Amino acid sequence: MSERLTGRTGRRPGVSGAKEAILEAARGAFAERGYERATIRVVAATAGVDPALVHHYFGNKRGLFVAAMNLPVNPAQIIEGLVAANETDTLGERTLRTMLTVWDDEVRRAPLVAMIRAAMSDDQAATMIKEFMTAEILAQLVRAAGSDRPDLRTTLLASQILGLMIVRYVLRLEPLASADIDTVVETVAPNFQRYLTGDL
Amino acid sequence: MSERLTGRTGRRPGVSGAKEAILEAARGAFAERGYERATIRVVAATAGVDPALVHHYFGNKRGLFVAAMNLPVNPAQIIEGLVAANETDTLGERTLRTMLTVWDDEVRRAPLVAMIRAAMSDDQAATMIKEFMTAEILAQLVRAAGSDRPDLRTTLLASQILGLMIVRYVLRLEPLASADIDTVVETVAPNFQRYLTGDL
Numbered sequence: 001m002s003e004r005l006t007g008r009t010g011r012r013p014g015v016s017g018a019k020e021a022i023l024e025a026a027r028g029a030f031a032e033r034g035y036e037r038a039t040i041r042v043v044a045a046t047a048g049v050d051p052a053l054v055h056h057y058f059g060n061k062r063g064l065f066v067a068a069m070n071l072p073v074n075p076a077q078i079i080e081g082l083v084a085a086n087e088t089d090t091l092g093e094r095t096l097r098t099m100l101t102v103w104d105d106e107v108r109r110a111p112l113v114a115m116i117r118a119a120m121s122d123d124q125a126a127t128m129i130k131e132f133m134t135a136e137i138l139a140q141l142v143r144a145a146g147s148d149r150p151d152l153r154t155t156l157l158a159s160q161i162l163g164l165m166i167v168r169y170v171l172r173l174e175p176l177a178s179a180d181i182d183t184v185v186e187t188v189a190p191n192f193q194r195y196l197t198g199d200l
Numbered sequence: 201m202s203e204r205l206t207g208r209t210g211r212r213p214g215v216s217g218a219k220e221a222i223l224e225a226a227r228g229a230f231a232e233r234g235y236e237r238a239t240i241r242v243v244a245a246t247a248g249v250d251p252a253l254v255h256h257y258f259g260n261k262r263g264l265f266v267a268a269m270n271l272p273v274n275p276a277q278i279i280e281g282l283v284a285a286n287e288t289d290t291l292g293e294r295t296l297r298t299m300l301t302v303w304d305d306e307v308r309r310a311p312l313v314a315m316i317r318a319a320m321s322d323d324q325a326a327t328m329i330k331e332f333m334t335a336e337i338l339a340q341l342v343r344a345a346g347s348d349r350p351d352l353r354t355t356l357l358a359s360q361i362l363g364l365m366i367v368r369y370v371l372r373l374e375p376l377a378s379a380d381i382d383t384v385v386e387t388v389a390p391n392f393q394r395y396l397t398g399d400l
Contacts, residue, residue: 117320119371126371134373155367155376156387162371163363167355171319171326171362173334176355187356187400191391200387 021047022054026068030111034118035065035128066132070108079137083144091145092193093185100181103165113169116162134158145197156195164188221247222254226268230311234318235265235328266332270308279337283344291345292393293385299361300381303369313369316362334358345396356395364388 025046029038040061044051058064082095103109115132118125138161139154147153167173168184176184225246229238240261244251258264282294303309315332318325338361339354347353367373368384376384 120317120320120366129371130373151375152379152383152387155373158371158373159363159367159376159388160360160391161363162366163359163361166320166362166366167359171329171358173330173355173358175351176359179352183352187352187395188359190398191360191394194391195387198390 018047018049018053019057022049022057022064023068026064027107027111030065030068031114034114034122035061035125036122040064065111065128069111069132070102079140079144082141088145088197089193091141092196093189095141096189096192097181097185099161100184103169104181109165109169113165116165117170129162133161142196147197149200152200153195156200157192160188160192160195218247218249218253219257222249222257222264223268224307226264227307227311230265230268231314234314234322235261235325236322240264265311265328269311269332270302279340279344282341288345288397289393291341292396293389295341296389296392297381297385300384303365304381309365309369313365316365317370329362333361342396347397349400352400353395356400357392360388360392360395 022043025043026038029043029046032038033042038061040051040054043064044054047054054064058067078098082091082098087094103112115125115128119129134154138157139150142150142153142157164176164184168177171177179187222243225243226238229243229246232238233242238261240251240254243264244254247254254264258267278298282291282298287294303312315325315328319329334354338357339350342350342353342357364376364384368377368379371377379387
């Protein structure tokens with residue numbers, strides 16, 4: 001890694017150090033400024049690196065956003081894992097547990113919560129929700145499950161997922177806000193699974 | 201009705217005319233200004249009546265809000281109708297249909313949608329959601345159904361209801377946004393019912 005890329009003249013961080021610094025800066029920027037105003041230039045400045053390094057690691061802002069949210073850079077990969085051979089019956093439970101494990105970490109969920117907040121009044125943020133949560137994640141799960149009425153199922157899943165995030169993390173309605181992951185999975189997964197594969 | 205109360209010197213509207221004018225003004229004020237800044241004084245001025253008349257009909261701002269949202273002034277009344285003798289099995293379906301019938305009317309849902317939007321970043325609005333949607337409506341449904349774990353069920357119901365409202369009316373994700381009420385009831389009611397009375 002050259003000094004031009006790191007933008008530092010002192011001790012140079014390792015690759016993983018610089019990457020982590022960028023992701024941390026990105027999480028803060030997306031949460032505080034929203035998607036549109038969180039520029040790569042701002043993120044790079046906060047992380048103390050050259051913007052070129054951000055582009056080098058993450059391609060564009062979308063790639064940076066996906067990485068900062070702890071979504072897999074290639075969502076198809078995690079979905080492949082989730083839809084493993086003939087386990088469609090537990091797909092809802094496993095997906096929900098995976099999501100909750102990420103989101104129960106305040107730092108990891110911060111940009112997504114910021115997006116949801118912004119999406120209530122901002123079309124750009126609403127488009128991000130559609131692009132990431134709906135099109136990239138939920139639609140691919142539904143497609144993998146092979147159910148009928150995939151588009152309707154995708155939006156039904158979005159309704160449960162968004163509502164769960166809002167009640168648990170934004171409005172913090174008790175006891176759902178403080179319930180442990182097992183309790184949430186046990187109570188919500190059957191509903192999630194019905195939207196995925198059940199009779200509608 | 202005295203001129204002092206209507207605040208008009210011309211033709212005096214009938215009781216129902218003045219009431220409707222106040223409700224219409226209230227819906228606009230709550231939607232545009234949010235709960236906190238929509239004062240009874242502003243609503244009265246818009247409706248062309250004296251603030252005393254607003255107090256006379258609706259008591260306080262909370263009463264006005266409930267009426268403007270087309271919630272029953274006494275939510276216990278509509279809940280009583282919904283939980284009619286031994287029809288707990290269809291309680292989810294009937295409740296959902298009642299809610300959707302109100303909310304599919306853009307004017308009638310406007311203040312509630314405004315509340316939901318505001319609740320994402322405003323504690324006062326979040327409290328309104330808790331007080332009205334959760335405590336006044338959903339908790340009483342759950343209590344009437346007589347199920348175990350009532351508090352958890354109430355927040356699970358809130359997660360589905362808020363998510364449905366957001367996907368259908370705020371983000372307008374298709375095809376759920378344009379689906380007719382029957383389709384939404386058929387697809388969502390079983391999940392709603394499970395949160396109300398099913399095994400968790």
